[in-house]
Amino acid sequence: MGIHLHIGVLAFPFGTHAAPLLALVERLAAASPPGTRFSFFNSAISNSTIFPESESDANKNIKAYDVFDGTPEGEVFRGTHFEAVGLFIKASPGNFENAIEVAEVDAGLKISCLITDAFLWFACDLAEKRGVPWVPFWTAASCSLSAHAYTDEILKAVEGLKEKADQEQTLTFIPGLSKVHFTDLPPEIFLDQNPTPLAITINNMVQNLPRSTAVVLNSFEEIDPLITKDLKSKFQHFLNVGPSLLSTTTASPSPDNDKTGCLSWLETQTRPKSVVYISFGTVITPPENELAALAEALETCEYGKMVSWAPQARVLEHGSVGVFVTHCGWNSVLESVSRGVPLICRPFFGDQKVNSRMVEDTWKIGVRVEGGVFDKTSTVEALRCVMTGEAGEAIRENVCRLKEKAAGAVGLEGSSSKNFTKLLEIISVQK
Incomplete structure (x- = not known):
């Protein structure tokens, strides 16, 4: 034809x-x-x-x-x-x-x-x-x-x-x-x-x-x-x-795109919403001192998994994931909303600061790291806020409501x- x-x-x-x-x-x-x-x-x-x-x-x-x-x-x-x-x-x-x-x-x-x-x-x-x-x-x-x-x-x-x-x-x-x-x-x-x-x-x-x-x-x-x-x-x-x-109208993701074993690792986690997923997109690498502070904040976890690439949308969809630590690029924010996962934001450039402000103060579906950079104290506080307590519960309810609105929009x-x-x-x- x-x-x-x-x-x-x-x-x-x-x-x-x-x-x-x-x-x-x-x-x-x-x-x-x-x-x-x-x-x-x-x-x-x-x-x-x-x-x-x-x-x-x-x-x-x-x-x-x-x-x-x-x-x-x-x-x-x-x-x-x-x-x-x-x-x-x-x-x-x-x-x-x-x-x-x-x-x-x-x-x-x-x-x-x-x-x-x-x-x-x-x-x-x-x-x-x-x-x-x-x-x-x-x-x-x-x-x-x-x-x-x-x-x-x-x-x-x-x-x-x-x-x-x-x-x-x-x-x-x-x-x-x-x-x-x-x-x-x-x-x-x-x-x-x-x-x-x-x-x-x-x-x-x-x-x-x-x-x-x-x-x-x-x-x-x-x-x-x-x-x-x-x-x-x-x-x-x-x-x-x-x-x-x-x-x-979007094709389902290929089931074989788990080359780094993220999804199989998530399947071994027994507690719902207990995993912290961390990714800063394709361009950004945080400074070494911030990466060290982030690692210190997470050191109480028994173990984790570090990979060069992850099928992000499918990871966020998994029931064991409880929060997304992100640079707050729009694609990441939208994927998190679409899967009903709260956010912890550390913006770097471009539109990321605006997005993170909307996440925390307008949509109320996550928090920004205090001071705008990772240190051990601010990171632990952000994790506690989202993962435990009344504040975290309210954030989770807000992101789930927004997820429902997103689903309705494409109905x-x-x-x-x-x-x-x-x-x-x-x-x-x-x-």
Whole structure:
């Protein structure tokens, strides 16, 4: 059967950006009519990580294309994560345009819609030039998107903060962020103090997102009703379509992805909700002194298991897991909510401080480590708070209620299911 609809997907190949975008595309591909092709543009390294060696039946209508990552030809990149981001941004959008031309020749059909990571703001110009919809995917939470959307208002408010103590004031002028402090905000908002390539990219994104056909998130409206209502007024379509982990259109995880033995080890645990699961994502390694403090806080445990990789969603689903110690990246927060597991947060950069503030003070589904860093005393106190006593019980009840709302959102008549249907309509419009 020939290709009747060709959709281009532009990924940002760093951190946990590309994998959630691919998860969304897999859902769309499964729900799209025959003859729909999704061309997935991403760096070679990232593609090799998120695509299996052999394409499964579910991925027949998704074709991966490698784009130039900015590393000079013949050189092996040995810089930092953020230097790699800078090189990639410098190579864009030309690297994507070249790959798009190849994909259009392969498919024998021009691209009729661009779904992209929201960071890739220049896609609005690519889409406009082609006369096709631009659908940016914001890979983080609606709370951090709202903070970025109010950049101008935040900068004006900061001008009035004379003392450092004033920076602990909250963002009462932003709907849904009344518990968030100025000190929680992503540094990229303050471009004058932080003119990195990523900060410039995010600020360009803020300026261009209103030009989008729809802004899509892997979240659900009910987690932040005030923010949802406000952002719906700012964009043509604001579509929460998650959590994808709970969606019936998401394939079940493969039973053989327990190569490090995490799940089999959990099966040997006899007490429900007794295990502390610790993970800081794919980018972050805490400083050695904090790792030592964390180990000291946990030394009263008889034994544990340390692995290089874990099937996180399945670990969190296990009945023996009682708390998740995390950097508070959005994917981790959402997976924990989807499984009803409370959080202990030690944020590091980006949106993580905002997320952790929402976790503790707005959603009340976890706690932040006192002082913002691991030491033995603060870590023990956080563990005791969540794992024992009335405070921990209340936190557990709150996260279970939020889990139920998340499940309802992806139900047949749920808000996320309706938004996903709307997204399918948008990307299926022919030129």
